[in-house]
Amino acid sequence: MMRFLLKRVLLAVSVLFAVSVVSFLMFFALPRDPVTGMCPKNCNAERLERVRTELGLNDPRTEQYANYMKGIFVGRDLGSAQGGKCEAPCLGYSYVNSEAVSDTFARVLPVTLNIVIPAAVLWLALGVGLGMISALRRGSLLDRVSIGLTLTFASLQLYFVGAVLLLIFVYTLKILPTPRYTPLVDNPVEWARGLVLAWVTLALLFSAIYARLSRAQMLETLSEDFVRTARAKGMPKRQVYGRHALRAAITPIVTIAGLDVGGALGGTVITETTFGIQGLGRTAVEAVRQGDLPTIMATVLISALFVVVANVVVDLLYAFIDPRVRLG
Amino acid sequence: MGRSESAPSGEPDRPEVPEQRSGEGPYLRVNDLRVRFDTEDGVVRAVDGVSFAVERGRTLGIVGESGSGKSVTSLAVLGLHNAKRASITGEIFVGGRQLVGLPEEEVRRLRGRDMAMIFQDPLSALHPYYTVGRQIAEAYRVHHPKAGKREARQRAVDMLGRVGIPQPARRFDQYPHEFSGGMRQRAMIAMALVNDPDLLIADEPTTALDVTVQAQILDLLADLQAEFHSAIILITHDLGVVSQVADDVLVMYGGRAVEHGSVAQVLRRPQHPYTWGLLSSVPSLRGDADADLVPIPGNPPSLINLPSGCAFHPRCRYAGRNGNRSTTEVPELRPAGEDGHLVACHLPAEERTRLYQEDVAQVGVAR
Helix, strand or coil, X not given: CHHHHHHHHHHHHHXXXXXXXXXXXXXXXXXXXHHHHHCCCCCCHHHHHHHHHHHCCXXXXXXHHHHXXXXXXXXXECCHHHCCEECCCCCCEECCCCEEHHHHHHHHHHHHHHHHHHHHHHHHHHHHHHHHHHXXXXXXXXXXXXXXXXXXXXXXXXXXXXXXXXXXXXXXXXCCCCCCCCCCCCCHHHHHHHHHHHHHHHHXXXXXXXXXXXXXXXXXXXXXXXXXXXXXXXXXHHHHHHHHHHHHHHHHHHHHHHHHHHHHHCCCHHHHHHHXXXXXXXXXXXXXXXXXXXXXXXXXXXXXXXXXXXXXXXXXXXXXXXXXXXXX | XXXXXXXXXXXXXXXXXXXXXXXXXXCEEEEEEEEEEEECCEEEEEXXXXXXXXXXXXXXXEECCCCCCHXXXXXXXXXXXXXXXXXXXXXXXXXXXXXXXXXXXXXXXXXXXXXXXXXXXXXXHCCCCCCHHHHHHHHHHHHCCCCCHHHHHHHHHHHHHHCCCCCHHHHCCCXXXXXCHHHHHHHHHHHHHCCCCCEEEEECCCCCCCHHHHHHHHHHHHHHHXXXXXXEEEEECCHHHHHHHCCEEEEEECCEEEEEEEHHHHHHCCCCHHHHHHHHCCCCCCCCCCCCCCCCCCXXXXXXXXXXXXXXXXXXXXXXXXXXXXXXXXXXXXXXXXXXXXXXXXXXXXXXXXXXXXXHHHHCCCC
């Protein structure tokens, strides 16, 4: 088990390393100068050059990369213009936002977490539940309605559903405030009211996909020999389904759910944009638009970290669920 | 298994059943069983009027090609068909109780307790995520709701030991993938027998195993039957297996019984050309090693669109001997001379005997 874990973690670290190198290189491959973009109108060439030197953009790229990585692991001194000493893990200083990237993150990361985690709970419960019931009542009215609805929602787009919900609940019925993030500890009611549309939007679309997936998985499992064996033992239907079929049907869903949640934590760009909530996703998009290297690097690395961690967690869960995977 | 003599730890939680099960009559009696499935392509008559009976302590072998209806018959006895998709008519008496038309919940209570099944491929028939022992203990606890975990575990370990699995207490906690094929099938048998069923249905129990293990499993089944006195149905396409362990044989073709009798009758003095074909396509250790195996020409019939008259006529080399009877008239299962030997064939008895002597027995492949 420890070897299994160690192998997965080493693999994860090397993936993160590769991601950091590639995103660093891609940034410099872009045909634009970050300094020109951020400078007000009365900039002369001399001043631009001075800023570049100050930001370290004139240093060799390998050195810039080494400095950046050094910042993450041991911290570094960014100079007085960039907030001075930066403790590890130092994600750098954003010359666009005029603040340390870690401060930006402390603000936007909780927003995304608070959107994604409740939404994920909602979509998994709704999607898997609906899919399972659908499979067990195959051909019933409920099943057929569910197939139609899930097909519809799986084909819709986040920004469309989000906009429709906004129109109904915020602008027409006026029963919800304009979406915004209030920390849960400050005011749980406002927290829920401000984010519920984002949760529902994500949940509707994702649960549609999960319902279809769970239904297909469950139907496949129900035709397995071991389900017939369980019935031949005389087990009541409820136990056959709940104990034997569900466990086998849920396994592949765990994999996909892990990856989806990991991916969503890295930023729900469209949802955040639709509802005007400043989370990780929007921050990342703005950073790219403004050529804000430290923020780009940080958002890319954080998203990659989420995906990689989700992968390790899924592997572990898999080994836990399926005894055949153990000691892999 | 006579539950009156040796009731193991804690008599199962059975509803009161009139004591018609003890004594008179065979334990399982099937009369004119018909199983139909409505599919998009038409009605599949998987079993079309089959009757047989099995007494306690005896073994009935059901033989036939794939799609002959043998597995469908056994699943019908256990009530494992989907009630929405299969339409079942006829009578199935298990211990005197008619199962066709009984509510699912009542059939469920009998399943695994009075009648149990062993499946063909133990690897796929056991749940890959649960330990073997847990699956056996679970089968026990379903029908002994008052039994505690420890009692169920002890019972499962005992059964694992009884079917010849070494170190049963340690094996209890292992998963199916940690068992060898033969051990898995033994575990499967332990699971089927954990509640002392009176009827055991084994659906090709040795097909997925290699030959040496096959013999061990068959011996085990015979031993357990001698010990527990249960009625066994053995479904197979292997006539060698039938001759080893069965008392009676039912040969099925296209969802119907074509020949029925004791092993000696059906295998030594077979009456139906299809049975001849089956026998001629099996190598014999006793016969001439150079003798050619004779396959039955053609393919098993479609159960949606069965050939008219005798379903076997397109593959029967004697079909032309009765004018057009074999294509127009369905042959009935009739006594074929000896007591209890039944055959469904239009050929007159004397002609059948002569043909068998001339065409089949002479070739030296028949047993």
